Amino acid sequence: MSALLEVRGLTKRFGGLTAVHDLDFEVREGEILGVIGPNGAGKSTTFNLIAGTYAATAGDVRFAGEPILGLAPHRIAARGVMRTFQHNRPFAGMPVIDNVLVGAHTRFGATLWSVVLGRSRAEEARRRERAAELVQFVGLGELARADVTTLSFGQGRLLEIARALAGEPRLILFDEPAAGLTAAECARLAEIIRGIAARSIAVLLIEHDMHFLLPLAHRVVVLNFGAKIADGLPAEVRTHPAVMDAYLGSHAAH
Amino acid sequence: MKSENPLALRATPLIRGAGAFIVLAGAAFFMGDYHNDVYRKLLLWVTLALGYNFLFGVCGQVAFSHFAFYGIGAYSIVIFLFQLHLPFPLAAICGIALCIAFALAVAIPSTRLEGFYLALVTLALGQLFIVVLNEGGTVTGGTGGIANYRLPEIYGLRLRGPWYTAVIALLVVATYAVLVRLDRSWFGRACRAVRDNPEAAAAMGVDVARTKVIAFTLTSVLAGIGGMVYAFVDNTVNPPIFGIENAFLLLFMVIVGGAGRHAGAVIGAVLLFLLPFWLSPLVGHHHALVFGVLVVAAILLEPRGLIGIYDRVADRYKGSPSR
Incomplete structure (x- = not known):
């Protein structure tokens, strides 16, 4: 398996604070890579650097061999890297299905001119059908026409996923997807993420909750104080002394 | 669909x-x-x-x-x-x-x-x-x-x-x-x-x-x-x-009718355009005051405008949410 996303020497300083320091890792085609670490480890910063929300101080991020660091978020999305938000960010004025269709924005071929002339209806219908399938896939089938403001928090998270999938990504970035979900919702979420990987879409999962992440991820990168302290298979990472130290405090490691 | x-x-x-x-x-x-x-x-x-x-x-x-x-x-x-x-x-x-x-x-x-x-x-x-x-x-x-x-x-x-x-x-x-x-x-x-x-x-x-x-x-x-x-x-x-007064009137029309809805814009424009014709015999040139009250009422009572009221009535009869 070749590397789809390569992160090399990624560094981010906020004034005197180094949030991410010389980070290296890669996400391979079709795999679920988990990035874990305690609060303040630099997970969210790493996420925002890859997604284009923050500008990096140094380093290189390549997607499918092309450099993407420094590109605006919408250009990164257009390359095939979609994301979800930890705090759901729906488009409140639209029904569920239209929210998902916004995710497909970069996949529309019709020009404004052909829209005005009414020649884009076939494409619109086709995309709408595809969006309906994705709504079904995440389990919101009955709510396709519903107002997004009526969704529960957990349903909102599922909408985030359907919306990201609509962009036909090769890689999805999940920002703490299990945060705020019930145990049942977490189980359902894990099943959906496995389903996404089964569609040979690579997954980068930033997650605080080890119990959610370890059974799900194919490989895990552990961060602490902005640096990588361990990586490997979930089973290896679980018993790694530095990880136990970071998560449970220095007493537990000895 | x-x-x-x-x-x-x-x-x-x-x-x-x-x-x-x-x-x-x-x-x-x-x-x-x-x-x-x-x-x-x-x-x-x-x-x-x-x-x-x-x-x-x-x-x-x-x-x-x-x-x-x-x-x-x-x-x-x-x-x-x-x-x-x-x-x-x-x-x-x-x-x-x-x-x-x-x-x-x-x-x-x-x-x-x-x-x-x-x-x-x-x-x-x-x-x-x-x-x-x-x-x-x-x-x-x-x-x-x-x-x-x-x-x-x-x-x-x-x-x-x-x-x-x-x-x-x-x-x-x-x-x-x-x-x-x-x-x-x-x-x-x-x-x-x-x-x-x-x-x-x-x-x-x-x-x-x-x-x-x-x-x-x-x-x-x-x-x-x-x-x-x-x-x-x-x-x-x-x-x-082409002055600012009319630009504000346009804003009022859209808000009163229901911002974001084409039908709302039509309703708002028709209503606020015709209102002075009905009001002038009653209140003279004070119809601007009535506009002000209407806009404040729309924002406070029904932020979705008149079309929002229509939606609610329609929903009650159809029993399904419409866009």
Whole structure:
């Protein structure tokens, strides 16, 4: 398996604070890579650097061999890297299905001119059908026409996923997807993420909750104080002394 | 979404549009000169409200330049035709080009900053435009504006009376069709996404700045085209019509009708345009006060406007949420 996303020497300083320091890792085609670490480890910063929300101080991020660091978020999305938000960010004025269709924005071929002339209806219908399938896939089938403001928090998270999938990504970035979900919702979420990987879409999962992440991820990168302290298979990472130290405090490691 | 027979799907909007045009244009032939004049202005207000609703309601841009662009359209067609003696099609194209140039000049620097800034810039443009008109000497005719011209013959035809009203009816229907099509496309969704959550829109691949600039330019050009049509309604153009007061009235129309909804814009425009005719005999020139109360009431009681009230009533009967 070749590397789809390569992160090399990624560094981010906020004034005197180094949030991410010389980070290296890669996400391979079709795999679920988990990035874990305690609060303040630099997970969210790493996420925002890859997604284009923050500008990096140094380093290189390549997607499918092309450099993407420094590109605006919408250009990164257009390359095939979609994301979800930890705090759901729906488009409140639209029904569920239209929210998902916004995710497909970069996949529309019709020009404004052909829209005005009414020649884009076939494409619109086709995309709408595809969006309906994705709504079904995440389990919101009955709510396709519903107002997004009526969704529960957990349903909102599922909408985030359907919306990201609509962009036909090769890689999805999940920002703490299990945060705020019930145990049942977490189980359902894990099943959906496995389903996404089964569609040979690579997954980068930033997650605080080890119990959610370890059974799900194919490989895990552990961060602490902005640096990588361990990586490997979930089973290896679980018993790694530095990880136990970071998560449970220095007493537990000895 | 079940698609019916494709032929029916294609014919329906066209037939509906043609039907609306026939009704709107046909009505003019049953009216006298005075009512034709009122009716033409009503249709122009509806056109402006539809465009402004797309900008303010759908795209979430608070701009006060809509009437300035209406004025740029009106003045430019008159100046190009009667002072530069350009042929009609060329004058129209130059007028549109001028609107595009002004719209881009305003939109490109302002979208880099937040919404409040656009409001200020467009407010300034609106005021500046009036100053330029007043101080424009022989080009704009100063405070008195330009008068004593009439619609030239186009292909040997001179449209007048209810026939010119039919042109305005065509403008309303075409504006409505264009805006509804845009709204129901990837572009309309991108505009709404930018309005609702710009950061999430960007993450979905929407170029936020570009979307804003296109929406602003497009609706400004529509206002400019409306202005070109207006120039031959009164056969005079003068500064007060294109002032800030009317820009605010347009905002009120969209809010009272229901921002973000085409039908709401139509209802708001019709209601607030006709209201002074009903109110003037009762309260004289204090109808502005009634407008103020209406807008405050709409914001407090039903932020979705009159169309929101209609939705709730319709939901109660249908029992299903509608858009």
